[in-house]
Amino acid sequence: MTAKIVCWNKKGESVFDTARKTISWPIFGVIITMAVLAFVLIISSYTQKVVEIPLELQAEIIASRFIGAPECFAYQDSQTNRVYPGVIDAQKLTQERLDSCYRTASEKGFKEYNFELVVGDQHLLTNNYFNKVDIDISQGILVKQGAEMKPTQLIIHVQRRI
Amino acid sequence: MNKKAVSIVLMIFEVLAVISIIAITITFAKKAGESETAVKNVIASDISLMVNTLLSVPGDAVVQYPLIEGATKYVILLQQDHVSVWLQTENQDKQSIQTFFLPSPYHAEGAIEAKEFWCLEKKAKSIILRECLPEERVSVSP
Numbered sequence: 001m002t003a004k005i006v007c008w009n010k011k012g013e014s015v016f017d018t019a020r021k022t023i024s025w026p027i028f029g030v031i032i033t034m035a036v037l038a039f040v041l042i043i044s045s046y047t048q049k050v051v052e053i054p055l056e057l058q059a060e061i062i063a064s065r066f067i068g069a070p071e072c073f074a075y076q077d078s079q080t081n082r083v084y085p086g087v088i089d090a091q092k093l094t095q096e097r098l099d100s101c102y103r104t105a106s107e108k109g110f111k112e113y114n115f116e117l118v119v120g121d122q123h124l125l126t127n128n129y130f131n132k133v134d135i136d137i138s139q140g141i142l143v144k145q146g147a148e149m150k151p152t153q154l155i156i157h158v159q160r161r162i
Numbered sequence: 163m164n165k166k167a168v169s170i171v172l173m174i175f176e177v178l179a180v181i182s183i184i185a186i187t188i189t190f191a192k193k194a195g196e197s198e199t200a201v202k203n204v205i206a207s208d209i210s211l212m213v214n215t216l217l218s219v220p221g222d223a224v225v226q227y228p229l230i231e232g233a234t235k236y237v238i239l240l241q242q243d244h245v246s247v248w249l250q251t252e253n254q255d256k257q258s259i260q261t262f263f264l265p266s267p268y269h270a271e272g273a274i275e276a277k278e279f280w281c282l283e284k285k286a287k288s289i290i291l292r293e294c295l296p297e298e299r300v301s302v303s304p
Contacts, residue, residue: 032183040190047200053207061211062262068218071265083220100266105243112261 056135059158062113065101067141067154072101075144088119088154090145098124116157119143134160202247202258205236209245209282209291210260213270216284226294227280229301238274240282240291250276264289 068085070076075089104112109128116131117124119141137156142149205227212225237254239246242264248257264270272291274280279294 036183036187036190039187043191044197047197048203051200051204053211058207058211062214064218065214065265068220069265070220071267074220085218085220102263102265104263105261112263 055158055160056137059113059135059156059160060137062102063115063137063156063158066115066117066156067139069101073097084144086139087142087144087149090143093119093122093124093143095124098126102126104128110162112161114159116159118155118157120152129157129159130162132159132162133157198249199258201230202236202249203260205230205238206245206247206258206260209238209240209247210262212282213240213245213262213264213289216282216289217265217268219284222283222285224281224283224294224298226298226300227282229278233278233280234276236274237276238280238291240270240272240289242270245291 066072067088068074068083070083073088073092075084075087075092076082077084098117102115104110104114104127106127110130112128114126114129116126116129116133120143135158137158139154139156141152141154143152144150208227212227216223216225235250237248237250244259244261246254246257246259248254262270267287268289269287270289270291272289274291274293277293279299281292281294281298283290283292
């Protein structure tokens with residue numbers, strides 16, 4: 001048989017009744033606050049995830065300038081000024097041209113999209129590319145060298161952020 | 163107060179506490195679900211990608227941003243290397259910013275405030291954000 005010790009106050013209330021409420025409410029408050037915060041964080045991150053634009057789509061849109069813009073590598077007929085998207089001018093395939101076409105901020109540019117372009121054995125890198133490849137994009141292109149048009153593959157290694 | 167009265171007061175307090183916790187949770191969830199921040203981020207990303215798309219288009223072009231509900235409450239500012247979006251009713255320090263990088267001869271500019279139809283125009287080496295002209299407007303929502 002075990003002895004049960006119960007303390008009573010002057011009004012005959014158990015001190016454990018009062019103590020139970022006093023202790024349980026702060027604990028309950030902390031747990032509820034944490035649960036509400038967790039709930040808000042989960043919903044916020046879910047909302048962000050739902051509206052996020054896929055990495056591949058963003059990378060392809062940004063990289064489309066390399067073969068579409070005459071300020072980058074796209075061939076432009078000097079007589080008619082017509083631009084040929086998908087046709088790369090071999091004379092434009094230089095590091096200086098890439099630097100003027102796409103250059104991220106020197107300090108925080110590593111947080112942006114950076115690219116390595118591979119055409120044949122030529123490798124061109126944007127200023128904050130550090131060989132961390134997230135995805136690869138491959139596109140069939142034509143390289144114009146003099147009067148000759150040569151079909152080849154442009155491989156773009158994409159670095160999202162470091 | 164006798165013991166019975168104390169327990170009734172405590173019970174009422176507990177019920178009120180539970181109701182207020184439920185109300186606070188629902189309010190937070192609703193705010194997070196209808197997050198203006200997410201909408202501002204999406205608008206900024208979309209416009210940045212539209213700028214990138216226009217860069218690869220030979221010649222001039224005009225593109226209208228798809229109609230969105232409550233479009234008139236946003237302020238959008240396009241600058242040389244970024245686009246900022248914020249609500250008219252809030253401070254500019256709550257803006258969403260999306261950066262982009264233009265090839266050297268290009269420049270980007272323009273602003274939209276309390277306008278329903280937003281257009282991005284590529285004209286020679288300029289990219290301009292402005293209200294769509296009446297003949298450019300397409301009234302189909304996505």
